[in-house]
Amino acid sequence: MADLLKVSIDFDTSHLIFPRLIGIILLLLGLVIVIRNRRALAGSGAMWSQTFQQMDKIRFFGTLALTIIYFLLMVPIGDLWPNTGLGFLICSIPFVLLISILYMHERTPRAMIPVLIVSVVAPTLVWWLFTYVFALTLP
Template identity: 55%
Template sequence: MGDLTHVTVDFSRSHLIFPEVIGTILVILAVAILIRDRRRAMGSGRYWREIFARMDKLRFFGTLLLTVVYFSAMEPVGYRFPNLGLGFLFCSIPYLFAVGFLYLHHRTFRAALPVAAMALVAPTLVWWLFGSVFLLTLP
């Protein structure tokens, strides 16, 4: 019975747990969406042309690009400061600011102040919470 409450995690792989869980959840949700909309998606190309014509291309492709850069930069930055989670912190702050600024309707200095504040506070709080309270390693 004691084995049920005992968990061992390999420290060298502990930072890979959450990305695997999140990736699995995203795949399940994507399959659920495809199953729900299979008739429209499998139909004529008109459906996809309408979707592409109505979408905000700057925000869509900007978000994709920023996310790829964010995940690509996190590991090299983290190697400069090993076992501190600073790769997460130093990459999350500019990423959150850039994505938040990208989604602003009116891009003014005054509108960017709350975005900048959240870009500083949220990753710092998550970095402290995961590293100090939960003792989880971040990249």
């Protein structure tokens, strides 16, 4: 009975709990979507060809590429300054900037000013909040 009240934390793998949990939830939700829409998905293929023709390919594939690069670079850059969260900060500023530019309809110098401000202030505020207020380290 005393073992039920003991908590042991393996700090080498404890940071992987939430990413795994979120991944499992996303897989389950994806499975529900596939089961729910199985007739449309397995149909003649018209839905897929229509979707692919109408989608904004530059923004779709640009978002995929930027997100993959963002996550691949965050840990190696963070390893240069361990336990400071600078990997998150250094990668998030260009990521937010490039994603914002990708989704802008009008890329004028005047429209870029708020994007530049947000791309610096938002990640810096999140980094400060997690580092100093919550005392949590980011990659």
